[in-house]
Amino acid sequence: MKTIAVVLFQDLLLLDVSGPVEVFSIANRYLEPDCQYQITTIGSDGLSVRASNSMTLAADMSIEQVSGSFDVLLVPGGPGAYNQHDPALDCWLSKMFSHVGRLVSICTGAFILGKAGLLDGRHVTTHWNYTERLAKQFPRAQVETDRIFIRDGNLYTSGGVTSGIDLALSIVEEDHGKAIALAVAKVLLVVMTRQGGQMQFSPLVADVAKDDTPVFRVRNYVLENLAEDLNVERMASLASMSARHFTRLFSRELNMTPMEFVQSARIDSARRLLETSDLPLKTVAYRSGFGSARRMRHLFVERLGLPPSQYRRQFS
Structure with missing residues (x-):
C-alpha cells in the first residue's frame, strides 16, 4: 500500500488538495487492496483549517503527531503559502524530506518548500503568475516558467491549480503503469498529457507601462x-x-x-x-x-x- 500525506494550512487553495486526492482515490477503484493509496491529512497549525474559499477542512493529525514516513508528501498552494510563514512547518518539512519517497508541491505550495530550504539547486516551477516572485525570493532555485510539472530527483513541483491533477496522474503512472493512469484520466475527463505548457495561459508581456523613460x-x-x-x-x-x-x-x-x-x-x-x-x-x-x-x-x-x-x- 502506498501512503499519501497532504499538508493542510490556513488559507490554502482547496482545489490544490481535492484535485490530486481525487486522482489517487479514483485510482484505488482499479487497484488491488494491498496496492491502493492510503490518504492522510496533516494539519500544520491544529486540526482545523479554513481554505481560501472559506470552506473548513479537518486534518487527521497534526505535524506533532506524525511518526514514520510516507511514500508521497503533498504540499498544496494558496494565499497562505506565500503570504504566511510557519517556522514550525519549515522545520518539520526539512526533517521529513529524507523520510518521504516523493515530496510534491502543487501550484504556489513551492513557496512553502522554499521557506523550508528545499528548493536550493533544484529545477522547480509554480503557477505562471508567481514564477518571477518565486525566483526572486529563492534565487538558488532554478525556476522554469513554462512547465506543467517538473521532477527533480524526489522533489516534484507543479504549475497552477489543475496541474496538480496532471502531476498526480504522472505519479499513478509511475506506480502502476499507463493503463491505470489513463483509466483515471478518463473518469476525470482530462487528458493524460497536455499539449504545450503554462505559456498557453500566461501573457508573454505585461500591460502598457506608464514609466516615462x-x-x-x-x-x-x-x-x-x-x-x-x-x-x-x-x-x-x-x-x-x-x-x-x-x-x-x-x-x-x-x-x-x-x-x-x-x-x-x-x-x-x-x-x-x-x-x-x-x-x-x-x-x-x-x-x-x-x-x-x-x-x-x-x-x-x-x-x-x-x-x-x-x-x-x-x-x-
Missing part, C-alpha cells in the same frame, strides 16, 4: 503599432539612440531583447484576437504584425506548443 515609451509604441515593420533600428530611432546602446538598455530594463519583445507582443495580440473574434487566421496574422499565417503558426508552435487553430478551439 525612452525604453518604456518605445515599448508602449510597439504595443500600439504591432503591424508596423518593427526592427531594432526603427525602435532605436524612436528612442534617439544607437541600435547597440538601445538594445543593451532595453535588455537590461525588460530582461529580453527588443526583437524578443516584439515577437512576444505579437503573439499576445494574436491570442486576444483568436480568443475574441472569428477573424480568418490571415487577418489575425496581418493585424498582429506577423505578415503571414504561416509565420504566425511557426511562432505559436515554437513558443506555445500548439498552432493558432488549436489555440482558438481551446480558448475561444
